[in-house]
Amino acid sequence: MEASATLEAVPEQDSPQADVKQIEAVRGEVVSDGPATKVLMWHGVDLVLPVELGAAFMFDVFEAQLGDETAMLRGIYQTVGKEQWAKARKVAVEEHLPADEFHKLVGLILGEYGLGVGEPSASSDSAGDAGV
Secondary structure: OOHHHHHHHOOOOOOHHHHHHHHHHHHHHHHOOOOOEEEEEEOOEEEEEEOOOOHHHHHHHHHHHOOOOOHHHHHHHHHHOHHHHHHHHHHHHHOOOOHHHHHHHHHHHHHOOOOOOOOOOOOOOOOOOOOO
């Protein structure tokens, strides 16, 4: 809903209470702008990631612990999204990046959430790892 449509729904009165309702309506439009995100830069590509991992990712972590070798990559792929994954892949092809760069990308993505790739996270004091 556009802010103008919201403001039209608020009755116009010459009282301070009407002004407060209009301010609240406009504030509501700004707040409901979508989920919070953060941006990770990799070889000139901006990858927009959710601020927090979803529950589905945790299912992938659990499945990886049970032996599903593709579960973690599936979780990362779904977190990054198909279009962004394709952009990163295109850069890897165009720049003839070595395979180690893929490993670094996965590490950067997991690092955004305090997880590591087969080693303890640098942002964590615990002795455990993400199990990746």
